[in-house]
Amino acid sequence: MRIGDLATSTRVSVRALRYYEEQGLLTSARSESGQRLYGSAAVDRVRLIQQLYGAGLSSKTILELLPCVDAKVSTPESRERLVAERDRITAQIAELVVARDRLNDIIDMTSRPNPQCDYA
Structure with a gap:
């Protein structure tokens, strides 16, 4: 899915999604024309990031914890x-x-x- 579709699905701004990528919290592939493309798991990742931000965690803390979340250890x-x-x-x-x-x-x-x- 493209960045606009992810933004719509998660109710998160395109600007925020770009910021998440800059911080290393979210990854995308690129189309031949350079557009960001996200897999279906990106929706859950963005929701998790939003929940952690909402809980008061910094992007640095989230970045440090995401590998543990991903590995479930x-x-x-x-x-x-x-x-x-x-x-x-x-x-x-x-x-x-x-x-x-x-x-x-x-x-x-x-x-x-x-x-x-x-x-x-």
Whole structure:
């Protein structure tokens, strides 16, 4: 598939896909006319990259971890790094839950009309 098709399939911009290639996260073949061509596995790779970026990992970290993901094995160092990233995300989730619950409390507390707080 061409880069535009991959972008459409993954809802990722062409610019981002080019960046992934520049960083070594994604590979393509080239057509005779020089267009990038991707195999069907590229869709899953881009989705994985997006998930890892969304989890806060840097492109450098993702690049270091992808060989382990591809081989479905890990080194003690890569496993330690993955566990640390997971723990960081778990802590972030806990903080977000606390913030959400606090907002719910404020919403409940302020659900009664008060003319002094009219922001309209």
